[in-house]
Amino acid sequence: MTPILHIDFETRSTLDLPTVGLWNYVRHPSTDVWCMSWAIGEAEPEVWKPANSLTASQIAIQNHLAFGGTVVAHNAAFELAVWNEIMVKRYGWPVLKPEQMVCTMAQAYAMGLPGSLENCALALGLPILKDEEGYGLMLRMARPRAYGKDGTPIWWTDPDRLARLYAYCQQDVRVEREIHKRLMPLSDSERKVWLMDYTINQRGIPVDVVTATAGIKMAETIKVKCDQELAVATKGSATSCTALDALKEWMSDRLQIPVPSLAKDTVATLLLRPNLPDDVKQALLLRQEAGKASTAKLNPMVEMAGTDNRIHNVFQYHGASTGRWAGRGIQPHNFPRDVPSAETVENILALVRKGDAAAIDTIYGPPMSMLSKCLRGFIWNGGEDYRVIAGDLANVEGRGTAWLSGEQWKINAYKAADAGTGPGLYELAYAKAFGVPVESVKNPSPERQKGKAAELAFGYQGALGAWRKFDQTVPDQQVEEIKVAWRAAHPQIVKTWYALQNAAIKAVQHPGEVYNAGHPGRAVKFKVSGSFLWCLLPSGRALCYPYPKILPGLYGDQLTYMTVPGVDKSDIIADPHNASGWARVGTYGGSLMENVIQAVCRDLLAHVMQQFSDIVLHVHDEVARHVLVSQAEAAREDLEHAMRSPPTWAAGFPLWAKCKIMKRYGK
Numbered sequence: 001m002t003p004i005l006h007i008d009f010e011t012r013s014t015l016d017l018p019t020v021g022l023w024n025y026v027r028h029p030s031t032d033v034w035c036m037s038w039a040i041g042e043a044e045p046e047v048w049k050p051a052n053s054l055t056a057s058q059i060a061i062q063n064h065l066a067f068g069g070t071v072v073a074h075n076a077a078f079e080l081a082v083w084n085e086i087m088v089k090r091y092g093w094p095v096l097k098p099e100q101m102v103c104t105m106a107q108a109y110a111m112g113l114p115g116s117l118e119n120c121a122l123a124l125g126l127p128i129l130k131d132e133e134g135y136g137l138m139l140r141m142a143r144p145r146a147y148g149k150d151g152t153p154i155w156w157t158d159p160d161r162l163a164r165l166y167a168y169c170q171q172d173v174r175v176e177r178e179i180h181k182r183l184m185p186l187s188d189s190e191r192k193v194w195l196m197d198y199t200i201n202q203r204g205i206p207v208d209v210v211t212a213t214a215g216i217k218m219a220e221t222i223k224v225k226c227d228q229e230l231a232v233a234t235k236g237s238a239t240s241c242t243a244l245d246a247l248k249e250w251m252s253d254r255l256q257i258p259v260p261s262l263a264k265d266t267v268a269t270l271l272l273r274p275n276l277p278d279d280v281k282q283a284l285l286l287r288q289e290a291g292k293a294s295t296a297k298l299n300p301m302v303e304m305a306g307t308d309n310r311i312h313n314v315f316q317y318h319g320a321s322t323g324r325w326a327g328r329g330i331q332p333h334n335f336p337r338d339v340p341s342a343e344t345v346e347n348i349l350a351l352v353r354k355g356d357a358a359a360i361d362t363i364y365g366p367p368m369s370m371l372s373k374c375l376r377g378f379i380w381n382g383g384e385d386y387r388v389i390a391g392d393l394a395n396v397e398g399r400g401t402a403w404l405s406g407e408q409w410k411i412n413a414y415k416a417a418d419a420g421t422g423p424g425l426y427e428l429a430y431a432k433a434f435g436v437p438v439e440s441v442k443n444p445s446p447e448r449q450k451g452k453a454a455e456l457a458f459g460y461q462g463a464l465g466a467w468r469k470f471d472q473t474v475p476d477q478q479v480e481e482i483k484v485a486w487r488a489a490h491p492q493i494v495k496t497w498y499a500l501q502n503a504a505i506k507a508v509q510h511p512g513e514v515y516n517a518g519h520p521g522r523a524v525k526f527k528v529s530g531s532f533l534w535c536l537l538p539s540g541r542a543l544c545y546p547y548p549k550i551l552p553g554l555y556g557d558q559l560t561y562m563t564v565p566g567v568d569k570s571d572i573i574a575d576p577h578n579a580s581g582w583a584r585v586g587t588y589g590g591s592l593m594e595n596v597i598q599a600v601c602r603d604l605l606a607h608v609m610q611q612f613s614d615i616v617l618h619v620h621d622e623v624a625r626h627v628l629v630s631q632a633e634a635a636r637e638d639l640e641h642a643m644r645s646p647p648t649w650a651a652g653f654p655l656w657a658k659c660k661i662m663k664r665y666g667k
Helices: 017-027 056-066 076-091 104-110 117-123 132-141 159-182 188-203 209-233 244-255 264-271 278-290 294-304 342-354 357-363 367-373 396-405 408-419 425-434 446-458 464-468 476-489 491-509 589-609 629-643
Strands: 005-012 032-040 046-048 071-073 101-103 386-393 515-517 524-529 532-536 542-546 549-553 556-563 572-574 583-587 615-619 622-628 657-662
Touching: 005 056, 005 076, 005 132, 005 159, 017 076, 017 294, 032 056, 032 076, 032 159, 046 159, 071 076, 071 159, 076 101, 076 104, 076 188, 101 104, 104 117, 104 159, 117 159, 132 159, 188 589, 188 615, 209 278, 209 294, 209 342, 209 357, 209 367, 244 278, 264 278, 278 367, 342 357, 342 367, 357 367, 386 589, 386 629, 396 408, 396 491, 396 589, 408 425, 425 446, 425 476, 446 464, 446 476, 464 476, 476 491, 491 515, 491 524, 491 532, 491 549, 491 556, 491 589, 532 589, 542 556, 542 589, 549 583, 589 615, 589 622, 589 629, 622 629, 629 657
Parallel strands: 005 071, 071 101
Antiparallel strands: 005 032, 032 046, 386 622, 386 657, 515 524, 524 532, 532 542, 549 556, 556 583, 572 583, 615 622
């Protein structure tokens, strides 16, 4: 067996990597390699420096690549970019193919472990750890020490610092090598997904840099205007919409109540207060307008766009524990969903290019709000010769719960709704919960919205708290009645919550034994192997729950495991502080159902994406292609067919999607 080559680079540049993105960073003339540490097999890591002549050891590296040897790195996308853009083009090294790379960060994410090298090592309990002191030195040496009078960067070049940096790089290779030994390799099918992800990140997302640049300029002008109007409204107590302490103090004094925060939700709540003084209302509206996320997205759009007017490396493979992707850079996963019509977006962006904020305000509404709503439109076709083709898997999680559980009446209802021979599911949900004829529930209507809230809130064993995320109008007692009615109408889904919980607990209690949960032919399988609880999905991929334990819970035995908790940290049971953010959390049947369904939906999306070579964007359950206008209709039909056709392992899944041809990405 050919030994593995482990590598790690340390680089320097006048650019800030997180600001400009990897694509621009490695292509900038100021970016160079301080060193590369490497080791073949178990050999002591060596260090290559740009001044080195070709040695026998380095010839061994080239031979390793030439014979198709495996190269391992942590966050392999960085090493691939540095190798192929700097080492190849400046130092004459052979090309490194992504097919030869193994990424230990991707493997760690796939096992539910922290992604960073140091935290992954801590979570695995390795006896060898990252050099934290050297990390601080690396950050300093990555940027110039100073600049000469002519603007020439001056680097840290004293021998002691360089020697320390080389030692730090060698230690990273040692740690990565030990991590690699402890991680499960990606399956063949997941290797294909990882390589697809790399290709999509290299392809990039086309963005309208010209309009984004104009949008930044307009946003800055609007912010100045908002600050001026705020100073007048508060009589000079707060002179900037970002001067939060001064604004909170003024507002607390005016309202005679503590105002501890001016976050988005708090501002919205305060605006609902009765008899709100006019000056306070104006100050809140100004804060709301100035706080729109427009420039937070537009700045990186411009800064991270390459010479090809595309933003690269936006998607993080397995960024969520379910296998779904996470967003990086411009964060496409949290664009506003309240998007105007395509015609309105085009008109607003034309006014943005003209710098006419007054016209936007007069015709469409507050300019910053409209900029925020049009953010998707900055992802565009790149010219009249191209179009964006996009589609979204319709209500795929709700369909997934019915499919996994064998809730056949609901699967049939989805299929009937898709065929136009039956009511929509939100209308049907309301009718079942309230005992009224489904024909009486209109679309749109407040009743349908309540049906939607029920579907979204209760599918994963949610109750009042889950309902309140979608609706604030229904009294608590009525929500409880709707919940009971919803569960009564979905006996197979309810049964599957508890089946998942019991199977997972039994698997932990009986390591090595397999326990199933779900409808026959679609069931997931739980098994403990080593220090991990594995959940084998219908697709053949496995979810991983590190270091599972059964602990007493409020309702009996509870499954717990180690993870990096999300925004909602209410399920944290203990934090042993053995890694940043790494904590023990508790879970239950509904949460396990959510994990499984989101993982299944991810695998369905990956199945669709692998059928096309022109994917530029994917957001949650949505895919976008970039095609020539002459191919647009055929591309739309092909994508729509793929998004309605489940793979063999998902036979019977009621998939549905409608795809659109767009000049700009929208809804």
